[in-house]
Amino acid sequence: MKALAKTEKILLYDRSDPLELDCGAELPNVEVAFETYGKLNSRATNAILIFHALSGDAHAAFYHTKDDKKPGWGDFMIGQGKPFDTEKYFIICANVLGGCKGSTGPSSTNPDTGKPYGTSFPPITISDMLKPQKKLIEYLGIKRLLCTAGGSMGGMQALQWAVNYPSSLEGAIIIATSPTHTAQAIAFNSVGRYAILSDPNWKTGDYYHNGSRPLIGLKTARMIGHITYLGQLSMEEKFGRKIQEGKGCSKIDFSKEFEVESYLQYQGDSFVKRFDPNSYLYITKAIDAFDIYNGKKNLAQALKNVQAKTMVISFTSDWLYPKEESLKIVKALKINSIDTAYCNIDSPYGHDSFLVDLPKFKDAVKGFLKALGDR
Amino acid sequence: MKALAKTEKILLYDRSDPLELDCGAELPNVEVAFETYGKLNSRATNAILIFHALSGDAHAAFYHTKDDKKPGWGDFMIGQGKPFDTEKYFIICANVLGGCKGSTGPSSTNPDTGKPYGTSFPPITISDMLKPQKKLIEYLGIKRLLCTAGGSMGGMQALQWAVNYPSSLEGAIIIATSPTHTAQAIAFNSVGRYAILSDPNWKTGDYYHNGSRPLIGLKTARMIGHITYLGQLSMEEKFGRKIQEGKGCSKIDFSKEFEVESYLQYQGDSFVKRFDPNSYLYITKAIDAFDIYNGKKNLAQALKNVQAKTMVISFTSDWLYPKEESLKIVKALKINSIDTAYCNIDSPYGHDSFLVDLPKFKDAVKGFLKALGDR
Numbered sequence: 217m218k219a220l221a222k223t224e225k226i227l228l229y230d231r232s233d234p235l236e237l238d239c240g241a242e243l244p245n246v247e248v249a250f251e252t253y254g255k256l257n258s259r260a261t262n263a264i265l266i267f268h269a270l271s272g273d274a275h276a277a278f279y280h281t282k283d284d285k286k287p288g289w290g291d292f293m294i295g296q297g298k299p300f301d302t303e304k305y306f307i308i309c310a311n312v313l314g315g316c317k318g319s320t321g322p323s324s325t326n327p328d329t330g331k332p333y334g335t336s337f338p339p340i341t342i343s344d345m346l347k348p349q350k351k352l353i354e355y356l357g358i359k360r361l362l363c364t365a366g367g368s369m370g371g372m373q374a375l376q377w378a379v380n381y382p383s384s385l386e387g388a389i390i391i392a393t394s395p396t397h398t399a400q401a402i403a404f405n406s407v408g409r410y411a412i413l414s415d416p417n418w419k420t421g422d423y424y425h426n427g428s429r430p431l432i433g434l435k436t437a438r439m440i441g442h443i444t445y446l447g448q449l450s451m452e453e454k455f456g457r458k459i460q461e462g463k464g465c466s467k468i469d470f471s472k473e474f475e476v477e478s479y480l481q482y483q484g485d486s487f488v489k490r491f492d493p494n495s496y497l498y499i500t501k502a503i504d505a506f507d508i509y510n511g512k513k514n515l516a517q518a519l520k521n522v523q524a525k526t527m528v529i530s531f532t533s534d535w536l537y538p539k540e541e542s543l544k545i546v547k548a549l550k551i552n553s554i555d556t557a558y559c560n561i562d563s564p565y566g567h568d569s570f571l572v573d574l575p576k577f578k579d580a581v582k583g584f585l586k587a588l589g590d591r
Numbered sequence: 592m593k594a595l596a597k598t599e600k601i602l603l604y605d606r607s608d609p610l611e612l613d614c615g616a617e618l619p620n621v622e623v624a625f626e627t628y629g630k631l632n633s634r635a636t637n638a639i640l641i642f643h644a645l646s647g648d649a650h651a652a653f654y655h656t657k658d659d660k661k662p663g664w665g666d667f668m669i670g671q672g673k674p675f676d677t678e679k680y681f682i683i684c685a686n687v688l689g690g691c692k693g694s695t696g697p698s699s700t701n702p703d704t705g706k707p708y709g710t711s712f713p714p715i716t717i718s719d720m721l722k723p724q725k726k727l728i729e730y731l732g733i734k735r736l737l738c739t740a741g742g743s744m745g746g747m748q749a750l751q752w753a754v755n756y757p758s759s760l761e762g763a764i765i766i767a768t769s770p771t772h773t774a775q776a777i778a779f780n781s782v783g784r785y786a787i788l789s790d791p792n793w794k795t796g797d798y799y800h801n802g803s804r805p806l807i808g809l810k811t812a813r814m815i816g817h818i819t820y821l822g823q824l825s826m827e828e829k830f831g832r833k834i835q836e837g838k839g840c841s842k843i844d845f846s847k848e849f850e851v852e853s854y855l856q857y858q859g860d861s862f863v864k865r866f867d868p869n870s871y872l873y874i875t876k877a878i879d880a881f882d883i884y885n886g887k888k889n890l891a892q893a894l895k896n897v898q899a900k901t902m903v904i905s906f907t908s909d910w911l912y913p914k915e916e917s918l919k920i921v922k923a924l925k926i927n928s929i930d931t932a933y934c935n936i937d938s939p940y941g942h943d944s945f946l947v948d949l950p951k952f953k954d955a956v957k958g959f960l961k962a963l964g965d966r
Contacts (some may be wrong), residue, residue: 241841339843399830399851400823406852407814410859413845414807416791432789439782440815448775448913455774457882466616468714470788470872474879476774477781484785497845504849507832535910538823 249318267366408437624693642741783812
């Protein structure tokens with residue numbers, strides 16, 4: 217039987233209590249979309265906050281309807297008997313600020329104009345994304361989280377949360393991420409943004425009122441991103457040189473040829489149906505600007521406030537967020553005498569490994585949560 | 592004093608003797624642009640054929656005019672006292688078939704219509720690129736080359752030449768390449784092609800008669816490619832998180848921010864000034880389709896014809912054509928008892944290392960050529 221969940225929405229900030237952003241701007245109306253799984257215990261000590269990655273949303277687990285073919289993006293991890301066991305824990309996942317899946321972002325209506333924000337939406341940071349989520353858990357009656365967890369951009373949020381709200385959590389699981397975005401990762405995001413910004417349909421972000429969105433640009437950006445999320449060898453094994461359809465001969469044929477090409481086209485086409493190009497621009501800018509150092513002279517200094525017990529996880533074939541980046545975090549936490557576990561999990565699936573049902577990954581998370589609960 | 596060279600052009604095929612392509616089509620008029628450096632000796636035994644990579648051309652060394660700021664793309668390797676020593680060797684480099692720097696390609700005039708070929712140009716392969724070059728060296732009076740050399744797509748040509756024309760050369764230097772294009776490398780090229788093909792100015796390749804070329808698509812493709820040519824750590828060291836100009840604050844600013852972003856924009860902008868988008872499409876298709884196996888059950892079988900002494904070179908930080916690909920070639924040649932040297936050269940510069948003046952790289956090439964000459 218499929219476990220069901222629904223996305224709820226809550227207005228967390230209004231004109232009397234606007235959201236103050238790191239850039240200095242204020243957002244008067246901020247809604248947050250979120251889902252919860254399991255039950256909060258009477259002492260509110262079993263709550264786990266999950267942070268989603270760039271293309272994720274609040275629908276982390278379960279199904280919205282019995283007819284849904286796919287559950288939420290992290291369903292392999294969340295549910296009865298799974299590492300984030302809904303029999304034991306109360307799991308929360310919220311769509312990030314700047315997103316397009318229910319939380320306020322560039323596609324939301326600007327209350328001052330009655331029109332979508334577009335690029336009048338202020339720039340946001342990873343820290344800014346945490347503010348509504350902090351307010352959300354307070355609204356849910358949670359003073360202290362048992363744990364936070366996230367991969368990729370979700371891992372940036374988990375790391376930033378442990379710095380910004382050090383006494384608000386017992387543990388943090390920081391997966392497949394880095395203390396700052398690397399030059400290479402910025403470069404890939406930057407080309408994706410160039411593709412969107414130079415799409416004639418982008419119109420400086422003011423494309424909501426007509427039917428044409430900058431989908432070619434967004435598709436290009438997603439295809440670039442998708443390649444960087446995959447492992448080199450798993451791509452080779454999955455696709456290799458399999459040709460999807462007969463080659464034309466004396467006439468050039470630029471339609472899909474190798475299977476990997478049609479796979480990327482498919483991934484790009486399905487992404488543009490569900491994601492707002494401006495949200496892609498704003499969120500990748502926040503990711504690129506992520507810098508936990510925040511002017512401190514070294515990472516141990518930058519992480520000095522952290523109190524949470526942590527588990528840092530990397531994956532062997534993740535070349536976008538390689539293990540060296542995770543190890544920087546681990547070393548800095550160890551210098552600060554923080555209780556830190558580190559797992560470099562053997563996986564061929566590249567950066568996307570954090571979205572793959574891997575027994576060792578699940579065991580690591582399960583073990584960490586059990587140890588947290590036993591304390 | 593700057594050594595000078597000029598690009599020459601020669602018509603190698605005409606209606607009476609058309610170029611037969613692997614696809615079955617025939618090209619009636621094929622011109623080849625080439626440069627030579629040094630002098631052919633009286634017995635014509637000192638000739639070295641250099642193959643350029645995707646974005647290269649026949650201008651491999653020296654300067655076209657005394658006022659040129661930059662010499663040819665391989666000038667660090669070619670010249671008096673350099674590994675390809677123009678005091679000893681006669682060096683030849685030709686623009687590839689399908690290119691846009693003097694050799695016949697999609698931007699050339701189709702003699703049947705009097706208009707540029709565009710996508711009526713037939714598809715080409717790496718083997719096809721070799722045919723005019725083989726005819727060129729015969730025209731130059733060379734029966735047997737002392738050596739061939741090339742990196743990346745040039746390495747594919749060097750490998751294919753050793754298979755196709757086994758008795759026509761003494762040695763081959765095969766640099767930073769692979770026996771077939773990997774799924775990941777195909778994927779990056781494929782997204783670049785998508786960007787060009789979906790640029791409204793592409794117009795199914797028929798953009799030559801008006802002023803608007805699909806430059807946004809070509810720029811996107813080049814930016815993607817450029818990231819894959821660089822080493823991860825050298826990017827980090829070169830750019831890190833240096834911000835190019837002051838951040839805007841409460842207003843989003845998508846203009847260049849991190850130095851790596853403006854660097855990529857610059858690289859993209861300068862590339863589109865000198866390269867034809869259709870040539871980019873045709874040449875990347877040829878690269879992606881490259882498959883030295885050609886239906887053989889293993890690589891040793893596929894390389895059975897090779898007679899040339901070979902040197903295979905990879906670079907430690909090249910993740911696009913990783914050393915495992917070079918090692919496949921080395922092992923297959925060893926199985927066939929071919930005299931093969933292999934160097935994995937320590938370099939932080941990624942795939943582009945083959946275009947960088949590295950002492951170990953130069954020493955390796957110099958040593959191999961000396962040994963060839965001594966035999």
